[in-house]
Amino acid sequence: MSAQPPFKKQHLLDPGFELTLRPMRYPQFYEMYRAAIRNTWTVEEVDFAPDVNDLKSKMSPAERHLVHRLIAFFATGDSIVSNNLVLNLYTHINAPEARMYLSRQLYEEALHVQFYLTLLDTYLPDPEERNRAFAAIENIPSIRRKAEFCFRWIDSVQDLKRLETRAQRRQFLLNLICFACCIEGLFFFAAFAYVYFLRSRGLLHGLASGTNWVFRDESGHMAFAFEAIRCVREEEPGLFDADMQGQVVEMLEEAIQCEIAFAEDVLGGGVAGISPRDMRQYLEYCADQRFAQLGMPRQYGASNPFDFMQLQDVQEVTNFFERRVSAYQVGVQGEVGFDEAF
Ligand SMILES: [Fe+2]
Numbered sequence: 001m002s003a004q005p006p007f008k009k010q011h012l013l014d015p016g017f018e019l020t021l022r023p024m025r026y027p028q029f030y031e032m033y034r035a036a037i038r039n040t041w042t043v044e045e046v047d048f049a050p051d052v053n054d055l056k057s058k059m060s061p062a063e064r065h066l067v068h069r070l071i072a073f074f075a076t077g078d079s080i081v082s083n084n085l086v087l088n089l090y091t092h093i094n095a096p097e098a099r100m101y102l103s104r105q106l107y108e109e110a111l112h113v114q115f116y117l118t119l120l121d122t123y124l125p126d127p128e129e130r131n132r133a134f135a136a137i138e139n140i141p142s143i144r145r146k147a148e149f150c151f152r153w154i155d156s157v158q159d160l161k162r163l164e165t166r167a168q169r170r171q172f173l174l175n176l177i178c179f180a181c182c183i184e185g186l187f188f189f190a191a192f193a194y195v196y197f198l199r200s201r202g203l204l205h206g207l208a209s210g211t212n213w214v215f216r217d218e219s220g221h222m223a224f225a226f227e228a229i230r231c232v233r234e235e236e237p238g239l240f241d242a243d244m245q246g247q248v249v250e251m252l253e254e255a256i257q258c259e260i261a262f263a264e265d266v267l268g269g270g271v272a273g274i275s276p277r278d279m280r281q282y283l284e285y286c287a288d289q290r291f292a293q294l295g296m297p298r299q300y301g302a303s304n305p306f307d308f309m310q311l312q313d314v315q316e317v318t319n320f321f322e323r324r325v326s327a328y329q330v331g332v333q334g335e336v337g338f339d340e341a342f
């Protein structure tokens with residue numbers, strides 16, 4: 001008689017705190033953790049000095065308004081993601097190798113918080129102005145609206161202690177999809193687009209060089225979430241039905257609306273070279289990518305209107321700029337340097 005397998009076959013969303021790493025059920029999450037470790041960077045490597053000069057003497061009032069709104073969004077964005085990670089994702093994604101990845105992601109989110117804290121402190125030397133930027137989530141309606149969207153999806157799973165039923169698992173999956181597709185995959189991607197737009201105008205290269213690292217981290221976070229969703233769908237094919245897909249379509253549409261309201265505010269002064277209309281097309285293009293990553297049909301059929309984002313797409317797909325630990329140890333400087341590579 002053959003013995004029973006030495007471990008109990010569990011699904012990724014089965015409740016509990018599984019501890020067994022061998023045999024490993026999801027080696028792909030462990031590999032993602034290892035890849036993330038190879039991409040370690042520090043805020044101290046980013047040189048903000050050129051940006052200070054740009055802000056003082058090279059930018060129009062409309063461009064300065066764009067930057068101020070952008071950094072006000074950055075002031076709280078990654079803290080919100082971190083909170084959801086700890087309160088919800090870490091609780092319910094039940095595999096120790098997946099929790100290793102989430103621990104690393106939490107560190108990266110803290111790094112992003114540190115990056116944007118340093119950015120605000122550098123860009124806004126006036127304490128009053130600085131305090132206002134940090135309080136944007138309360139005072140600036142277009143930022144508040146995005147935050148409220150996030151809080152609603154965090155709150156939607158706060159009563160879930162254990163994912164026992166189909167309905168509970170779907171409730172949790174919607175939260176996971178929201179953070180990957182809408183918050184990291186739309187709100188942050190839109191923010192990165194503004195940064196790379198400014199870089200294409202020869203502005204704020206310090207911010208752009210740090211954003212290269214953050215962009216790559218966020219692409220990793222999304223890849224993890226999409227893989228977790230793929231595993232759940234494979235294990236429990238009935239969960240992701242037409243009803244749930246309809247909810248996902250609605251959720252992304254609402255996120256696009258929030259982000260367009262932000263674009264109208266951010267670009268309100270009339271910034272030459274970029275308009276809320278361009279942003280809408282870019283958001284629809286990003287949303288279509290998220291649908292594809294979820295294995296769903298595209299909804300908008302939009303193409304990428306921004307030439308300056310093309311390289312970033314390549315970066316997301318290939319992880320071409322993976323930084324090796326040895327290179328890091330000899331102190332390679334901040335810029336990811338893809339301008340030279342292409
Ligand atoms: Fe982040």
Ligand SMILES: [Fe+2]
Pocket residue numbers: 081109184217218221
């Ligand atoms: Fe993230």
